[in-house]
Amino acid sequence: MLLCIISFSTFGAKAQEATAISSNPGPGLHVALNWDPVKDAVKYNVYRRNESDVNYPITPLNITPVQILTSCTEIKSLLITSPDSADWKLMARGLADKNTLFNPCLLDTVSTISERYNRLKALAKVSMPIAIVAGCGYKDANVTTGNVYYYKIVALNASNAVIKTVASDMKVTAGLFVALPAPSGIMKEAGDDAILIIWDSVPGAAGYILERSQTAIGIFKQVNASQYPTNITKHLNGETLVPAMKGMLDFTRYGPVTGKDTSHNVNGASVYGPLNGTSYYYKVKAIDLFKRPGTASGVVGPAIPQDSTSPSVPMDISTVTNDATGQVTIRWAQVVKNINDHWERPDSTVRYRLYRFTNTDNPDSVPSTYLGEVNTIKGLRFREFTDSVSSLRSIYGNKKWWYRLRSIDMADNISEWSSASSAIVKDTTAPGIPVGLVSKGYEDYIALKWKPNPEPDIAGYVIYRSLCHLGSWVECLPHDTCKLWITYNPSGKSGDKGMTPGTFTHMVDDNNRLPCPCSGPFVYLGEVTSLQIQKAVEADKYFFEDHYIPAGSPVCYAYWVKAKDSSDNVSGTFPIPSIPEQHEIQCERLHDLTPPEKAIISGLFAQSEQIRIKWIGPPTQDTRAYHVYRAIGKDPTSEPLVADYKWVGGMTVELPPVLPKVLTAPYRAPSLATCDKISVQSTPWMSEGSFEDQEIKPKITYWYRVVGIDYDGNETPVDSAAAISTFTFSRKMPDTPVMNTPIAQNEPCGVTITWLPVFDAAKHNGFIVYRGLSANDHFVPVVVRPIKGNTFTDTNIVKGQTYWYRIALLLLNGRLSAMSSSQSLTP
Numbered sequence: 002m003l004l005c006i007i008s009f010s011t012f013g014a015k016a017q018e019a020t021a022i023s024s025n026p027g028p029g030l031h032v033a034l035n036w037d038p039v040k041d042a043v044k045y046n047v048y049r050r051n052e053s054d055v056n057y058p059i060t061p062l063n064i065t066p067v068q069i070l071t072s073c074t075e076i077k078s079l080l081i082t083s084p085d086s087a088d089w090k091l092m093a094r095g096l097a098d099k100n101t102l103f104n105p106c107l108l109d110t111v112s113t114i115s116e117r118y119n120r121l122k123a124l125a126k127v128s129m130p131i132a133i134v135a136g137c138g139y140k141d142a143n144v145t146t147g148n149v150y151y152y153k154i155v156a157l158n159a160s161n162a163v164i165k166t167v168a169s170d171m172k173v174t175a176g177l178f179v180a181l182p183a184p185s186g187i188m189k190e191a192g193d194d195a196i197l198i199i200w201d202s203v204p205g206a207a208g209y210i211l212e213r214s215q216t217a218i219g220i221f222k223q224v225n226a227s228q229y230p231t232n233i234t235k236h237l238n239g240e241t242l243v244p245a246m247k248g249m250l251d252f253t254r255y256g257p258v259t260g261k262d263t264s265h266n267v268n269g270a271s272v273y274g275p276l277n278g279t280s281y282y283y284k285v286k287a288i289d290l291f292k293r294p295g296t297a298s299g300v301v302g303p304a305i306p307q308d309s310t311s312p313s314v315p316m317d318i319s320t321v322t323n324d325a326t327g328q329v330t331i332r333w334a335q336v337v338k339n340i341n342d343h344w345e346r347p348d349s350t351v352r353y354r355l356y357r358f359t360n361t362d363n364p365d366s367v368p369s370t371y372l373g374e375v376n377t378i379k380g381l382r383f384r385e386f387t388d389s390v391s392s393l394r395s396i397y398g399n400k401k402w403w404y405r406l407r408s409i410d411m412a413d414n415i416s417e418w419s420s421a422s423s424a425i426v427k428d429t430t431a432p433g434i435p436v437g438l439v440s441k442g443y444e445d446y447i448a449l450k451w452k453p454n455p456e457p458d459i460a461g462y463v464i465y466r467s468l469c470h471l472g473s474w475v476e477c478l479p480h481d482t483c484k485l486w487i488t489y490n491p492s493g494k495s496g497d498k499g500m501t502p503g504t505f506t507h508m509v510d511d512n513n514r515l516p517c518p519c520s521g522p523f524v525y526l527g528e529v530t531s532l533q534i535q536k537a538v539e540a541d542k543y544f545f546e547d548h549y550i551p552a553g554s555p556v557c558y559a560y561w562v563k564a565k566d567s568s569d570n571v572s573g574t575f576p577i578p579s580i581p582e583q584h585e586i587q588c589e590r591l592h593d594l595t596p597p598e599k600a601i602i603s604g605l606f607a608q609s610e611q612i613r614i615k616w617i618g619p620p621t622q623d624t625r626a627y628h629v630y631r632a633i634g635k636d637p638t639s640e641p642l643v644a645d646y647k648w649v650g651g652m653t654v655e656l657p658p659v660l661p662k663v664l665t666a667p668y669r670a671p672s673l674a675t676c677d678k679i680s681v682q683s684t685p686w687m688s689e690g691s692f693e694d695q696e697i698k699p700k701i702t703y704w705y706r707v708v709g710i711d712y713d714g715n716e717t718p719v720d721s722a723a724a725i726s727t728f729t730f731s732r733k734m735p736d737t738p739v740m741n742t743p744i745a746q747n748e749p750c751g752v753t754i755t756w757l758p759v760f761d762a763a764k765h766n767g768f769i770v771y772r773g774l775s776a777n778d779h780f781v782p783v784v785v786r787p788i789k790g791n792t793f794t795d796t797n798i799v800k801g802q803t804y805w806y807r808i809a810l811l812l813l814n815g816r817l818s819a820m821s822s823s824q825s826l827t828p
Contacts, residue, residue: 022179044161047061226266312338349379358404396430438451599722610695610699613692
């Protein structure tokens with residue numbers, strides 16, 4: 002409502018207006034005189050003559066001049082005459098400065114040129130006690146009922162000189178009530194929950210009564226609790242009213258907490274309204290200084306107030322994104338009040354219009370998408386709406402949206418924009434699988450590159466590594482779904498004539514079989530960003546270098562590259578690559594210059610017209626062959642020179658079902674060794690073998706050395722291999738070592754074993770550690786060289802697998818002891 006249009010300036014209509022009026026006959030009969038103050042006047046004299054007198058007497062009625070009172074006692078005696086102290090309160094509030102009430106006892110401090118003094122003059126026109134206090138009112142109680150009197154009011158300055166005559170010949174019949182005439186010029190203006198009624202001022206009126214009805218002939222009830230009118234200077238629409246007129250605003254009251262419309266008390270009755278959309282009719286009566294109503298005006302109407310106030314802006318807006326569906330739910334507190342904090346009527350009729358934006362700029366100047374209109378649901382504190390269009394989600398990066406609302410009431414008044422609430426719709430589209438992976442092995446690292454993905458939101462790539470078996474990554478499947486490797490016995494056990502060329506021994510006992518090949522899980526290596534990829538492409542370089550490979554590693558490594566976008570979506574599946582991803586896995590190995598560790602001759606047997614040499618080698622998957630070198634011993638007490646050793650034969654290392662081949666010429670590696678020949682796990686025939694030297698003569702001492710050669714053609718130097726001869730070794734076997742109980746290690750995962758006797762460098766070449774998968778398994782070495790100490794930690798294991806260990810002692814003369822009893826542990 003536009004209460005600001007009401008101006009509390011003055012209640013008088015004409016300058017120097019004066020009123021003389023009689024009270025009702027009976028006790029307290031008097032004539033009240035009320036006038037407008039005169040400029041520069043400080044006091045007044047009141048004169049009276051009878052109807053038969055021609056002139057006014059020289060002596061005024063008032064013993065002392067009428068002027069502003071300065072005595073607080075006198076002021077209180079005039080203003081506080083009833084328990085509610087109505088005149089005191091009226092003056093205290095009417096002359097208040099903002100939120101501070103005025104003390105009427107300080108009346109003499111009010112400047113006559115101040116705005117407050119103008120308000121004082123207006124108050125004096127409607128209240129005789131205030132008029133007397135303000136020095137512009139006088140009560141003549143020495144009158145007789147029925148007599149006619151004439152009054153004159155004269156204004157004086159401080160020197161008692163007459164300034165002017167305020168009024169003269171004001172005729173009054175004592176005890177006679179003359180009703181004020183009906184107000185004229187009545188007009189109506191309907192607003193929002195308010196109706197403004199204005200009229201021409203009635204001379205002598207001390208106030209007005211405004212009455213209202215919903216029909217032109219209905220029962221009219223007073224609606225104004227205060228009878229004091231206002232000088233109306235503006236229309237309800239804000240335009241200036243010329244000239245200003247008397248008027249009152251009939252408006253709906255609202256509770257300060259709930260905001261709901263409430264009543265106000267008028268003469269002990271509760272009055273509601275006016276309410277929007279309802280027709281109302283009005284009439285006005287003027288009242289005199291004794292609160293006596295005059296003649297009622299004609300009826301004006303109908304006046305129908307209309308809702309023109311915008312509803313409140315929706316508040317407490319929040320958004321929740323469903324990443325699975327890509328939908329955004331907007332939630333807000335339902336609007337129940339308008340911008341004036343008044344309850345919207347009818348109840349729960351506010352509607353909401355929702356809009357989606359791409360930024361938080363001024364919503365009136367940027368494009369938006371209208372989502373729809375929803376109604377209030379009565380009884381709920383919050384309302385929700387779900388934006389479910391498929392275009393909210395982008396396939397290339399997260400998408401950020403902003404949502405705003407506007408509320409609309411029943412009169413189609415629309416609120417301002419709400420604040421913007423953002424929602425991020427996550428990109429859940431995984432990038433494509435990287436293709437074209439290319440690898441290159443160097444001596445101490447492996448380099449990778451691939452075809453960069455075309456998606457614009459690619460943030461980078463994640464590189465994982467596992468192991469390859471015969472050129473492929475092999476998933477670790479349960480044993481009952483995986484075919485076990487068949488094996489053979491290349492060493493010739495007790496009662497066995499050894500390997501029969503061209504055949505395998507199919508073992509019935511599973512303890513003699515090798516476990517199914519398994520590459521193991523992929524481990525995280527690192528990440529490269531799209532920017533790094535771009536720079537590498539421009540420089541024609543590989544994208545990633547794996548420097549975390551143990552030096553001289555014999556195995557082949559499986560590389561798996563996964564694309565990751567800016568929304569952290571990763572291509573393919575994890576931890577098991579999908580079938581298409583398995584096709585993109587690249588196997589690569591180090592192409593190093595490090596030869597295998599030297600082999601150890603474990604047996605040299607002089608036989609009829611031949612010598613059989615047996616050896617054990619390091620358990621390395623890239624061992625391709627073994628070479629046997631021989632020298633003739635000219636002096637039984639000393640070994641021949643290294644230069645005297647000549648190649649006499651050897652054997653290849655093959656994977657089943659291919660059998661090892663006897664070499665008729667030294668092995669020559671291909672120009673490029675590939676991973677399709679490299680097993681993921683070592684096998685017995687990789688670390689042990691035999692050769693029968695048939696090109697010998699009897700009664701000659703022969704010395705032998707055995708070395709390995711890998712797939713890259715790196716051969717163990719002959720001078721590093723231990724040499725033994727057929728007749729210079731002792732037949733006494735070394736003492737069998739005694740192994741202690743193995744101990745499991747957590748980080749890194751491993752098994753630590755210890756044994757006796759204590760290593761003695763003067764007598765021992767070292768200890769060989771063997772491992773099997775059962776107590777009766779074929780034990781194979783797990784060290785690449787003899788241990789020169791009494792402890793070893795095996796880290797090439799899998800948690801949950803039971804391992805069995807045995808120890809053998811190798812003397813400096815090349816003799817190898819029997820293996821210790823076995824000990825087991827499940828890490």
